[in-house]
Amino acid sequence: MESLGLKSWSDDNHGFHYTIIYSIIFMMFGWFGAIKFLSDTHPKIVKRIPILLVALLFFAPGIINMGVSISLANSDGINAIDYYYDESSCNYESDEEIAEITHYNYHISLMNHGKEKVDFYLKVELPKHETMINVTEENNKESGLRKFTLRPGEKKKFNFTISLKNDKYMSLEGSMRSPKAVIFNGQGEKIFSRN
Structure with missing residues (x-):
């Protein structure tokens, strides 16, 4: 249209x-x-x-x-994965003890409609920053990427927290519906965005 x-x-x-x-x-x-x-x-x-x-x-x-x-x-691989916008969100708030640290709690709902298991990595949008960040192991930017897996026909809500030092905002709290997400692996990438 x-x-x-x-x-x-x-x-x-x-x-x-x-x-x-x-x-x-x-x-x-x-x-x-x-x-x-x-x-x-x-x-x-x-x-x-x-x-x-x-x-x-x-x-x-x-x-x-x-x-x-x-x-x-x-479809094959990551192209068989669908993102459920209405079931995905991000809640964020500054740490009670260290105000410069912000905790971003993500709930990303995905489903594999394909006939094969799919392994992939994930990037998500940071609220208020308009940037994408890789989801890593142990919520540490320096560690390796966190691998996600969906079996054939499996629908799953992935819950994870990213904690980052926030220089721009001293105190931050709020929520975001349907954050932009990118899944990627050796096959390529698939972008999920309502914009």
């Missing part, structure tokens, strides 16, 4: 989904066109168009979701 200059969502990539309105408008044009051009030659089809339109309104979302699931199930 963006390539046509039309917005898909009312608020970046969430909120009200404008494509519903676009679909209804296109369906109305199709309906009126069918009535105008088919009423003389195929009157039975014209009478059944309202039933077809109602059926499309009810079944289209399920058919689209099924198509996305089939596409993911037939």
